[in-house]
Amino acid sequence: MGEQVRELTVERLLRGVRWAIVVITAVSLVGFALPVLVVGGGAYRSLPHQVAAFALLAVVLVVATSTRPTGVVRWVLVALVVLASGLALTGVHDRFVVSEEEWSFGVVGWFGVLLLLDLGTRVTCGFLAAHVVGSFAYTVWVGQDAGDLAVVTVLVLGYQLPVVAAAAVVHRVAADAAGAARREAETRTAEAVAERLHADRKARYTALLPAVVPLLTDLTEGRADLADDRVRARYAVEAARLRRLFAEQDDVPDPLVHELRACVDVTERRGVAVHLDTLGEHPTPPVAVRRELVDAVTGLLATARTRARVTVLGTGSAVTVSVVADGTPPADREGAVAVSSVVEGERVWVEATWSA
Template sequence: MSDVESRLVAVRLRRALRLATLLVAAGTLYGLTLPWWLSTAPEDAGGARLVWAFLLLTIVAAVTGVLLLRARLYGGTRWVLVATVVTAAVVAGTQLPYGVAGWFALVLLLDRGRIATAFLLAYSAARLVQTVVAGQDVTGMVVLTALVLGFQLPVVAAGTILERVADQAAAARRSREDLRTAEVVAEQVHESRLSRFAQLSSTTVPLLEDLASGAADLSDGRVRARYAVEAAKLRRLFAESDETADPLWHELTACVTLAERRGVALHFAVWGDRPTPPLPVRRAMTEVVLRVTSVAVSEARVTLLGGPEHVSAGVVTQVPSELVPTIADAVEGVPLAVTQVVEGTKVWVEVTWRVPD
C-alpha cells in the first residue's frame, strides 16, 4: 500500500468515525434535548436562548453532514462551524444539557486531537463555573462531566490513533522501499564490478602478469602500446562511475590525457549540444580514440562534436608506421559509423553515433 493509499484509508476511517460521532451528537440534540425542551417548554429568556442554541446546532448538524458526505470538511468552513457551536453553548448557558456542544465540536475537531481535548476540557470547566454561579448541583455536574468525558475522550484517542497508524504504515512502507532500493543498487554495483573484472581479466590481467614475471619486452613499441591502451581503459573504467553532465566527454578526457604524460601535445576541442550515447556505445567510441592516442608520437588533435541527433569523436595525429592501430574490432556489434584515413604516418579517425529513430 502506497503512502497515498495509506492516507486515503485513514481519511475514510476518520470520516466514518466522524459520521458516527455526528449521529451521537444529533441523538443527544434531538433524542435528549428536544424532548426535555418540549416537556418543560420554559417561557422565560432562558427558554428563548435554548431555542436559539437548538437552531444553531441544527444548522451545524445539517451543514456538517453534507460536508462529510462530500469530503469537504476542511479549511475555513470547519472553524466557522466550531465558532457556531461555541456561540450556541454561550447563548444557551446552563439551559443546554451538558455534553451536547462537546459532541458537535468533537465531530469538527476529530483530526486535531490536542485542540479537541483542550476544547472539551475548557468547555467542561466553563460549565462547572456556570453551575457554581447559578447555584445548581455541583456534585451532580462533576459526576455528569466525568461520565460524558469518559465517552468523548476515547473518541479523540481513536482519531489520534488513526492518524498515528496511517503515519506508521507510510513510514514502514518507505523503509521497505528504501531497503529494496538499496538492495537493487547493491546488486547493480556488484554486477558492474563483475563486468569490469571480466573486461580486465581478459586483457589487463595477462599484461600485468607478464610485467610481474619479467616476460614483457618493454623495448618493443607494440608492447608499450598495449600497455598504454590498457592503462587508458583503466582510467575510463574509473571515469564511468563518476556523476557528470557529459559522460562521453568525461570518459574521453580520462582516456586521452595519458598521452600528455608521454609528452604528446594534446589539443582537445569540443563543440555542439550533443546527446549522451549509452554506455556500450561510449566505450566503443572512446576505444577507437584511445587506440590512436596511445601510439601518438608528438602531437594529437582530439575533437568531440555533434548536434541534437548525433555525436562524433575524432582524432588526428602521427604514429609510427608499424603501430597504425586497427579499430574494426573496437566497434564490432555497436551501431557506429567509422572513418579511418592513413597517409604514411598521419592517421585520421572519426567515429559517429546517431540517435536511433
C-alpha cells in the first residue's frame, strides 16, 4: 500500500511539473506573442511568415498538450519549432530584430523546455543554447547591436533556466523514490521467499520425524537387523523419501521427473538396473501431489531386486507414474492420487494417476 501511494505521489508531481510548463508556454504564446503580432504589422518584412510561424507553434502546443510526445513525433515537433523560429526571425525588418516586435525569441525556448525536458537538462539546455547562438549570429549578420540582445537573453533565460533546474530536481526526487520503492519491494520479496523456504523445510522435517527418527535410533543403538530384507527395504524407502524431499527445492523444468530421478538414483546404488522414460506432455502437479505420486512407487523401487522400469505418461491434463519391477507390492493408500497395482509372479506393476 505504501509503495502504491509513493508511486501515485511521484506521478502526480511529475504531471504537475509538465502541466506547469504547458501553462507557461501557452501564456507566452497567446498572452505575449499574439498581441505583439497583431499590433506590430509595420515591423514585419513578411506578415504571412509571422502568421505561419505562430500557426506552427500553436499546432505544436496542441499536440504536446493532448499527448506526451516521444520518439519520432517528439523530433518532428522540435523541427517545427525550429522552422517557426526561423520564419519569425527572418520575417522581421533588420532594425526590429532586437525589439519587442520580434516576439519569437522569448517564446521558442519554452517550447524546447516542454518537448525536451524529460530527456534531461543537458538536452534541454543544449536546445536553449543553440537557439541563443543562432539568434546572436543572425543579429550580427544583419548588422544590429548584439548588446541589447544579450540583455534580453539574460532576462529570458532567467525565467527558463530556473524552471529547468526545478524540474530536474523533481525528476531526481522521483528517480530516488522509484529506486527506494524497488529496493523495498525486493526486500519484501526476499523476506517472503525466506519465510516460505523456512516453512517448507519445517514441513519436510516434520514429515520425516515419525518414520526416520525411529529407524536412525534403532540403527545407532544396534537394534536394526540389517540381514532382514524387510528392514533393509524400510531403510531404502526412507532413503528414497529423503532424496525426493531434498530434490523438491531444486529449480528444474520438470520437478516430477527430477524427484523420480532422485529415487531412481537410490535404487541404482543398490545395483538394480533402472530405466526411466517419459512419454507425452504433462502438467506440473503441486508439491503435495508430487509427493503422493512419487511415494506411491517408492516402495516398489526400494524393494526391486534386479531391474525396474519407470514411466511418466502425460496426457495433457493428467499424469501417470508407473513402475514395473521384481519387488514387493505396495500397501493400499488413499489421497488425491489414484493408485492401482497388479502382481504377476515376481513382477509387480504399480500405477499412480493424477488429473489436473
